[in-house]
Amino acid sequence: MESNVFYRSPARKYPVAAKAQGIYIYDTEGRSYLDGASGCVVANIGYGVPSVAEAIREQALNTSYVHGSTFTSFPQEELARCLAQSAPEGLDYVYFVSGGTEANETAFAMAHQYHLQRGNRNKWKIIGRTLSYHGSSLGTLAAASNVGRRRLCSPLLLPFPLVPAPHCYRCQYGLTYPGCGLLCARALEQTILAEGPENVAAFIVEPIIGTSAAASVPPPDYFPLVREICDRYDVLLIADEVLCGYGRTGKFLALDHWQVVPDLVTLGKGLGGGYAPLAAVIAHSSVFEVFKNNWGSFIHGYTYQGNPVSCAAGLAVFRYLCGERLFEQVVEKGRYLAAGLEAMAQQLRIIGDVRGKGLLLGLELVRDRETKESFDKSQQVAEKVKNICMEAGLLLYTGVGGSADVVARDYLIIAPPFVITREETDRLLAMLEASLRKAQDTFNCT
Numbered sequence: 001m002e003s004n005v006f007y008r009s010p011a012r013k014y015p016v017a018a019k020a021q022g023i024y025i026y027d028t029e030g031r032s033y034l035d036g037a038s039g040c041v042v043a044n045i046g047y048g049v050p051s052v053a054e055a056i057r058e059q060a061l062n063t064s065y066v067h068g069s070t071f072t073s074f075p076q077e078e079l080a081r082c083l084a085q086s087a088p089e090g091l092d093y094v095y096f097v098s099g100g101t102e103a104n105e106t107a108f109a110m111a112h113q114y115h116l117q118r119g120n121r122n123k124w125k126i127i128g129r130t131l132s133y134h135g136s137s138l139g140t141l142a143a144a145s146n147v148g149r150r151r152l153c154s155p156l157l158l159p160f161p162l163v164p165a166p167h168c169y170r171c172q173y174g175l176t177y178p179g180c181g182l183l184c185a186r187a188l189e190q191t192i193l194a195e196g197p198e199n200v201a202a203f204i205v206e207p208i209i210g211t212s213a214a215a216s217v218p219p220p221d222y223f224p225l226v227r228e229i230c231d232r233y234d235v236l237l238i239a240d241e242v243l244c245g246y247g248r249t250g251k252f253l254a255l256d257h258w259q260v261v262p263d264l265v266t267l268g269k270g271l272g273g274g275y276a277p278l279a280a281v282i283a284h285s286s287v288f289e290v291f292k293n294n295w296g297s298f299i300h301g302y303t304y305q306g307n308p309v310s311c312a313a314g315l316a317v318f319r320y321l322c323g324e325r326l327f328e329q330v331v332e333k334g335r336y337l338a339a340g341l342e343a344m345a346q347q348l349r350i351i352g353d354v355r356g357k358g359l360l361l362g363l364e365l366v367r368d369r370e371t372k373e374s375f376d377k378s379q380q381v382a383e384k385v386k387n388i389c390m391e392a393g394l395l396l397y398t399g400v401g402g403s404a405d406v407v408a409r410d411y412l413i414i415a416p417p418f419v420i421t422r423e424e425t426d427r428l429l430a431m432l433e434a435s436l437r438k439a440q441d442t443f444n445c446t
């Protein structure tokens with residue numbers, strides 16, 4: 001029968017997911033898939049957790065909805081308290097929305113209105129970086145580098161500047177750290193000066209790059225320098241931790257690896273854990289106080305902001321993460337998985353780079369490991385490897401391939417749920433190795 005769903009790829013046939021439990025998804029044809037990417041880095045606690053289902057049911061029966069301009073709710077209050085207690089000192093005020101795009105749009109509006117209230121009428125530009133993705137709205141696309149998605153709506157995008165991302169495997173300056181003198185961070189200062197500091201509201205970054213560079217980690221002194229530059233020019237630092245935050249890399253925030261505190265941080269994906277649409281902006285008290293002491297309101301809002309059922313789901317996910325001590329397990333489990341990937345890279349020349357932190361790991365696939373030459377874009381190697389893996393019963397994520405230089409790279413993101421066991425990790429590695437071996441024989445690797 002013809003489907004009435006407008007799919008992401010209308011020409012494709014999708015398997016129907018019949019059930020999901022633990023780290024496995026089962027389709028109606030009886031096939032099972034080990035979810036090596038938590039959907040798209042979402043299902044951090046795995047599937048089918050009864051306490052989360054129960055919390056959603058209870059909240060739906062108790063108070064399914066209130067409008068954010070009229071009421072607050074217990075789960076919203078409690079989840080905000082939990083997040084503020086887990087985040088670095090100063091990040092104390094939480095604005096809940098339904099998805100990562102909304103969270104980043106909200107952060108942009110917050111930054112703009114923060115400056116307006118302090119008498120800076122022109123501070124509205126957002127500086128983004130190459131190798132970035134912040135969402136699918138026009139505002140978030142304008143502040144990111146995703147070439148494929150930007151190209152389609154370029155006449156509609158605001159002229160936000162982009163600076164080079166710190167991506168040492170393929171440094172945009174062709175330099176090597178630390179001799180490079182961190183030109184990528186210094187480019188931020190040059191760009192602020194070129195735009196005029198009086199025109200720049202914020203700088204948005206993914207502290208560990210997600211889908212546009214498969215878990216690329218910056219050099220150690222990059223973020224301390226960025227923080228300094230932002231402070232010098234009264235530019236807010238927005239950490240987009242929709243993908244890399246919330247314990248995924250072994251710390252509550254990815255920026256915690258460098259003890260840098262942003263002015264605004266956005267969370268999403270794992271916050272609802274896939275049980276409900278939920279994302280958030282956590283604002284530093286220095287930003288919140290400006291709203292409280294001036295206009296007394298933030299001119300912004302969504303019908304589903306702070307939705308009680310979504311917050312109840314998020315609260316139950318948070319309690320499960322704490323109760324099962326899952327935040328603490330990410331470092332060790334990530335180390336084991338990364339060691340397996342490193343060992344695989346010794347055997348398979350198609351793997352050019354293994355990178356990441358915690359349970360956010362990435363592979364870059366190359367035609368020639370010595371020269372780092374990529375495969376031709378038309379070969380769609382990552383997509384094909386993903387399909388080979390899926391055939392074998394392993395789900396991985398290839399990302400959105402955002403790049404500044406329009407060169408398509410082949411990435412695989414490996415980011416299983418935090419509940420993965422050692423045995424399941426071994427199984428993931430075995431399936432991945434067999435699939436990559438097949439791909440290496442198919443594509444012309446040198």
Ligand SMILES: Cc1ncc(COP(=O)(O)O)c(C=O)c1O
Binds near residue numbers: 040099100104133269
């Ligand atoms: C870093 C980052 N920011 C924002 C988003 C957008 O989130 P959403 O798809 O929930 O709107 C994503 C989604 O992949 C992301 O990876």
